[in-house]
Amino acid sequence: MAVLGCIADDFTGASDAASFIVKGGMSVQFYNGIPGNQSPGSEPDKAQAIVIALKSRTQETGKAVEDSLKAARFLLSQGVKQIYFKYCSTFDSTPQGNIGPVADALMDLLKAPYTLLCPALPINGRTVENGNLMVNGVFLHESHMKNHPLTPMWESRIQKLMEPQSRYPCYDLLPEELEDFSPESSSAKPFYLIPDYKTQDDGEKIAAVFGHLPLLTGGSGLLEPLARIWTGKLSEKGSIPESGTKGKALLLAGSCSKATLDQIAWYQDQGNPCYKLDPRAMMEGRQTEEEAWSFAEEHGSHINGVLIYSSDTPEKVKEIQSLGKERTAAMLEGAAAALAVRAVNSGYTRIISAGGETSGAVTKALGFSSYWIGESVAPGVPVMVPAERPDIRLILKSGNFGQEDFFQRALDITLKQD
Template identity: 50%
Template sequence: MAEMKHLLGCIADDFTGASDAASFLQKAGLQTILLNGVPEQGLGMNEYDAIVIALKTRTEPAGEAVEHTMEAVKWLEQHGAAQYYLKYCSTFDSTKEGNIGPVLDAVLEYLEETYTVLCPSLPVNGRTVKDGHLYVNGVPLDESPMKDHPLTPMWDSRIKHLMEAQSKYKCIELNGEQLKEDNIDAYLLKEKEGQKHFYVIPDYETEEDAKRIVSLFGNKKVLSGGSGILQYLARGNKKGIVLAGSCSQATLTQIETYKKAGHAAYKIYPEKLVSGEVTVEEILEFVSLHPDDYVLVYSSDTAEQVRESQKLGKEQVAQMIENVISDLAGQLRDKGYKHIVVAGGETSGAVTKRLGYYLFEIGKSVAPGVPVMTPLEDRTMRLVLKSGNFGQPDFFERAVQMIRGE
């Protein structure tokens, strides 16, 4: 995935579609606000990760739909949006003279994005795409009850035909096997036939397909579809870190359990810290190599090893470890990391002081006595701070899943 997006702006073509999108974003851990139309004046949006604007463009004349959508895009741009999602119905509601094509054409051109995906699928509601065709509960769209819709009768199940009837640009279909290829971008740029803009229609039948689509295209400035990929896009926009300074047996077990689950981990050795061999910059570089993981950074060790390291200077070593971990937390927060899990009372205190958080809203508990907390100074953040002896062996995994909304 690309670097963390500072704000996700979603524009839906009707209100129920907007609430649908907002629910997926909130569930995935993004602090989300829903606006009914474009506000007439500026609003403070610093405490939100995602803004969803509900329009009434589904059945508007194409020109009006483009105008209203561009108003929303420009408003979101002024309020810090770094990524845009155009939300339409999972049955691609649109006639040959419809709005999805003209609207997306205008957005791609304005934001200077070469291409975007068309992902109407929502498998949980029976909407899937296979070989470029959209199915409703296993029935081709144009054979489903949607063929008789009074406003947007579905005349074809092939999304390419539906879109190219409206848009100025061509569509490229990607089947399931093609999605497994690593060099997709090069293939698409070769296939676009010299066009300045184009659309990609990936097959999308399962949740695993959604994850793959987001891994391939989640860094695009513009994406479009139903609400299916939103939860995975939201998770990709949420980065986090796990920090451990406690040397309790419970924390040591949790560290080993987390590592065995396949997560990347960086151990801080006191002697390397004292000698200057280990720096915050080096740890940041390691973390950056694993952008999709909640990397574990820990100084925790057995009692015997702790006694050995204390020979370097008990107070000096303890202070250096706290400084490195708390500084790491602060720098990662500034880089867009919104989830921080900390093990150890002293370590937790050092981290919260460095972050400048003093007031917290208490959420659900990961384990008895260990809640997810939202600092009132920045409601986009989620913290889990635990005493060294608290929590189950798989505590770190549970904490990550809870704050990611899984």
């Protein structure tokens, strides 16, 4: 029976969270959305942790709260002892954002006297220092992520980010205060603590001090040490699925982050087949999804997979958005999703996707509702095996994650050797 439950505010964030729970030694059942009837191929008794992917990061706030509470009630019905609300390690939220309202509602549901705001992932350069979010040592609001198209990162101080969102106060918790913290000396009503978290060792200490709480919130950095604590209490270590499978691969990229652009450039430089989707040409009928698929099939015998991408520089993206931001995004995400479906229907068994919105569209189109989580290609990017189709391997990454040679690593790890 599962003891740890995680509610994530988007799909790639959920897979990120699941990967660190697996790294901490637990087996993970992953659900795309709130489970209804038991999914085909699911074996809940094997799962030591359950992760639920929602769409609450950019949903209307009322719906985000409603879905998060439904997910929490499902997890409680499965017997979990602790719930973790996972959001982005850069707390990408506006004054009207959903992190505060969802966290407040979960605190109320679980009658938690207090909890943590812990959006750190040091292994990927995301840290909390003196209550401020940092990206590779730079204040969040001064980093390259300040102009995120959906959730602009306008402030680095977590307390200030939460003030317009939450009904409850927030307090910074400095390293020297960590081990001697006593909730009796703080506010009588529910509140949040913001611990400094700069190193992996900080995460171990935070988990040791606060791992007993019924609710924790943050990025995925805290989940690995939490999982290790739970693993120490369980009778056996969790099992994970095999990473490799037979069959062809299709790579898709829609993220315009610097990391993904560098990964595309690297893959092209190795002489691999690549095809760029041009949104203006698609809108004008000069390029079609059918042409992209024909390119993929024509180069399908290449030793590596075909990469089809719409990623571009921020300047080009801004220019293209003049055609209609939502219309352009829907068209490109729809094309990526349709290509993934074509690939699976044509016998492809490996789908690799870069970008949160792109990956969300792909998974929705493929229709798999439950996954087992395997080893990671990069921190926060695991191999995912659909419970309904154990022959398929999916790798779905947030745009900012992964090494320069990420696509090659993903191809190598998912290919079963004879």
